[in-house]
Amino acid sequence: MLRLEFILHMPESRSMPNVSVLIPLALPGPYDYAVPPHMAVVPGSIVRVPLGPRHVYGVVWGGAEGATPEHKIKAIVEACQVPPLAGELRRFVDWVANYVMAPPGAVLRQVMRVPDAFAPPKPMTVFEAADAPARMTAARQRVFDALAERGAMAAPELARAAGVSASVVKTLAQAGHLAAHDLPGDIHFPAPAAAHKRVALSDEQKAVADKLAAAVARQGFATHLLDGVTGAGKTEVYFEAIAAVLEGGKKALILLPEISLTGQFLQRFEARFGCPPALWHSGLGAAERRRTWREIAENRVSVLVGARSALFLPWRDLGLIIVDEEHDGGFKQEDGVVYNARDMAVVRARLADAPVILSTATPSLESYVNARDGRYEAHRLTARHGAARLPQIELVDMRAAPPPQGAWLVPQMVAQVGAAIKRDEQALLFLNRRGYAPLTLCRACGHRYACPDCDAWMVEHRFRKQLQCHHCGHVEPVPKNCHSCGEAEKLAACGPGVERITEEIIGHFPEARTIVLSSDMGGVVAQREAIARIEAGEADIIVGTQIIAKGHDFPKLSFVGVVDADLGLGNGDLRAAERTYQLLSQVAGRSGRRAESRGFAMLQSHMPEHPVLQALASGDRDGFFEREIAAREMAEMPPFGRLAALIVSATNPDEGLAFVRQMAAKIPPHGEIRVLGPAPAPIARIRNRYRYRFLLKAPRQAPLQGYIAQWLEPFKTRGSVRLSVDIDPYNFL
Ligand code: ADP
Numbered sequence: 081m082l083r084l085e086f087i088l089h090m091p092e093s094r095s096m097p098n099v100s101v102l103i104p105l106a107l108p109g110p111y112d113y114a115v116p117p118h119m120a121v122v123p124g125s126i127v128r129v130p131l132g133p134r135h136v137y138g139v140v141w142g143g144a145e146g147a148t149p150e151h152k153i154k155a156i157v158e159a160c161q162v163p164p165l166a167g168e169l170r171r172f173v174d175w176v177a178n179y180v181m182a183p184p185g186a187v188l189r190q191v192m193r194v195p196d197a198f199a200p201p202k203p204m205t206v207f208e209a210a211d212a213p214a215r216m217t218a219a220r221q222r223v224f225d226a227l228a229e230r231g232a233m234a235a236p237e238l239a240r241a242a243g244v245s246a247s248v249v250k251t252l253a254q255a256g257h258l259a260a261h262d263l264p265g266d267i268h269f270p271a272p273a274a275a276h277k278r279v280a281l282s283d284e285q286k287a288v289a290d291k292l293a294a295a296v297a298r299q300g301f302a303t304h305l306l307d308g309v310t311g312a313g314k315t316e317v318y319f320e321a322i323a324a325v326l327e328g329g330k331k332a333l334i335l336l337p338e339i340s341l342t343g344q345f346l347q348r349f350e351a352r353f354g355c356p357p358a359l360w361h362s363g364l365g366a367a368e369r370r371r372t373w374r375e376i377a378e379n380r381v382s383v384l385v386g387a388r389s390a391l392f393l394p395w396r397d398l399g400l401i402i403v404d405e406e407h408d409g410g411f412k413q414e415d416g417v418v419y420n421a422r423d424m425a426v427v428r429a430r431l432a433d434a435p436v437i438l439s440t441a442t443p444s445l446e447s448y449v450n451a452r453d454g455r456y457e458a459h460r461l462t463a464r465h466g467a468a469r470l471p472q473i474e475l476v477d478m479r480a481a482p483p484p485q486g487a488w489l490v491p492q493m494v495a496q497v498g499a500a501i502k503r504d505e506q507a508l509l510f511l512n513r514r515g516y517a518p519l520t521l522c523r524a525c526g527h528r529y530a531c532p533d534c535d536a537w538m539v540e541h542r543f544r545k546q547l548q549c550h551h552c553g554h555v556e557p558v559p560k561n562c563h564s565c566g567e568a569e570k571l572a573a574c575g576p577g578v579e580r581i582t583e584e585i586i587g588h589f590p591e592a593r594t595i596v597l598s599s600d601m602g603g604v605v606a607q608r609e610a611i612a613r614i615e616a617g618e619a620d621i622i623v624g625t626q627i628i629a630k631g632h633d634f635p636k637l638s639f640v641g642v643v644d645a646d647l648g649l650g651n652g653d654l655r656a657a658e659r660t661y662q663l664l665s666q667v668a669g670r671s672g673r674r675a676e677s678r679g680f681a682m683l684q685s686h687m688p689e690h691p692v693l694q695a696l697a698s699g700d701r702d703g704f705f706e707r708e709i710a711a712r713e714m715a716e717m718p719p720f721g722r723l724a725a726l727i728v729s730a731t732n733p734d735e736g737l738a739f740v741r742q743m744a745a746k747i748p749p750h751g752e753i754r755v756l757g758p759a760p761a762p763i764a765r766i767r768n769r770y771r772y773r774f775l776l777k778a779p780r781q782a783p784l785q786g787y788i789a790q791w792l793e794p795f796k797t798r799g800s801v802r803l804s805v806d807i808d809p810y811n812f813l
């Protein structure tokens with residue numbers, strides 16, 4: 081059918097029809113190629129084409145553009161044996177490219193990351209457990225554990241999953257402890273079963289679950305905001321929507337932030353549906369990526385849980401997208417193609433004509449307003465599951481009663497931690513700052529340690545004995561003598577990070593089992609293990625950054641202490657209040673998720689009168705949102721107006737400055753769109769690039785992208801100058 085439609089669009093006079101092929105590179109658009117007579121392609125076919133001296137992959141995008149003279153047109157070299165990309169995926173690529181102002185090829189690159197998958201799977205040998213060896217080493221045990229958990233695997237994948245060397249697997253196989261099977265191709269993912277184990281839902285949960293399931297059964301695009309307090313059972317509720325997808329024979333995509341840390345989520349999924357979902361995140365090995373991409377292209381994956389890039393998988397039959405923790409800033413991709421996966425998920429669902437569910441306890445202001453104004457369908461869950469109640473939140477005024485000299489925790493906070501341990505429960509101390517101290521200076525001369533390549537202080541990581549820049553990753557050993565005056569032993573750590581809080585709390589409770597967790601510590605596997613230990617109750621005190629704040633369900637956690645509730649409020653960006661509210665209510669919401677004891681959170685602050693903190697303490701979320709919305713509306717800020725940032729950077733500051741001056745001279749006049757700047761970006765130098773910023777502000781319906789395109793049209797970046805466009809910026813650094 082598809083092919084017929086395509087042939088009808090072909091110019092009739094040619095013997096060899098031409099087509100346009102989009103190549104996954106940052107080129108201005110597709111190029112024309114000829115289809116050799118023996119070859120059959122349709123729009124969406126993945127092909128290999130000559131580009132300069134190379135052969136590259138590309139996708140047949142449509143009929144020929146006709147811009148290339150006939151004698152210069154080269155022929156497609158190969159049509160790959162892989163199902164063509166669906167029309168809705170191609171439209172998605174074009175839509176995203178248009179919206180974020182990236183070359184379509186750069187967006188297509190998000191789809192084409194796994195070229196190994198463009199060829200049919202090769203026959204392979206997989207291994208499964210046979211007789212366990214008499215001599216069972218720890219490494220061998222991990223091999224058997226991995227097989228028990230994930231089933232038969234090829235040798236390299238098995239070694240990786242078990243964290244052992246290839247020789248361990250090889251020896252076990254040769255000795256007959258592993259049985260080999262030859263497979264003609266990929267192992268299919270197991271099929272989740274809608275009715276495997278239904279959970280008895282509360283009346284409130286059931287009412288929402290029924291509505292979502294009905295929306296899925298109906299299909300058709302609509303955005304649903306699943307707005308329920310922490311611990312309300314949002315996951316259980318949207319599982320019912322997934323069950324409806326399975327019943328309808330369609331496919332479901334769940335986007336999660338911090339996907340690599342969510343072992344618990346996978347277990348819950350398996351308990352409900354009888355098998356784990358397929359996964360997509362940066363931690364997957366090459367073989368897993370290839371298999372997953374290919375199986376999706378073949379339309380054989382029913383449910384996949386993924387990071388934001390899973391939006392660009394070659395879905396054919398999407399019936400539902402779920403964005404869990406939709407408010408999370410991690411959905412914004414900041415480098416390469418700059419996009420917000422939450423917003424693009426809504427677009428993707430619209431193109432699939434399927435519903436999308438945004439789930440959260442603290443909606444983004446954008447989603448809140450969309451629900452309030454009826455653009456999204458709002459569903460509320462107001463109570464925690466069972467007898468569990470929301471935590472009580474208390475503010476501690478640090479001006480009135482500061483911590484003792486050299487300490488960061490007030491005595492009441494320490495006492496609460498002690499009380500939780502005594503009750504055989506867990507306490508969490510939260511500080512959104514990695515390392516030991518954010519600033520290191522010399523007490524003799526006052527020298528402050530700064531990154532050589534960024535306008536940023538070096539952060540001490542005492543456990544690793546390093547100073548590190550959190551913007552570029554540059555590290556140095558902690559110096560013995562001051563770099564500036566040479567005095568020894570005079571370095572002073574200023575301010576706390578999680579490591580320092582850990583040191584302090586261990587000083588109070590040396591016997592307690594304390595786990596410290598931040599994104600830079602120990603790698604994903606170690607972090608996942610730490611989280612599993614916390615869930616299993618094998619820790620008394622947890623000290624952590626935001627990676628501990630999101631989504632986890634720690635049954636024994638009853639006290640949360642926030643070391644510095646003011647931390648996010650100071651930087652004055654558009655979303656400072658909103659993000660602080662979201663983060664702190666998330667972290668407070670980790671406590672008391674079981675009925676046994678009510679959760680309690682204590683927030684240390686120097687400005688407890690701040691509206692964000694007052695709203696947290698009183699639990700008046702919607703009141704806070706309404707005031708924040710009123711302020712945004714008055715200032716015509718998002719979601720009532722739109723922003724875009726243009727960042728110019730250059731290793732040579734004069735080059736950069738000259739470029740932004742030229743740009744400033746050519747700002748097109750416009751009645752509604754305002755251009756602020758150029759100004760040095762808030763962090764004026766990162767990785768030795770000097771940064772300048774224009775900020776554009778426009779009413780919601782103004783043609784912002786068209787305006788920017790018109791402005792930038794005459795400019796070509798030269799020398800070290802780079803220009804990036806950020807539509808709907810989230811970070812203002
Ligand atoms: P949320 O995502 O809203 O924070 P969860 O879905 O994680 O909430 O649910 C919180 C806890 O309550 C989980 O341990 C979950 O298994 C449990 N729970 C929620 N609803 C039910 C239910 N209807 N029956 C049994 N357990 C439930």
Ligand code: ZN
Nearest residue numbers: 531534549552
């Ligand atoms: Zn740096």
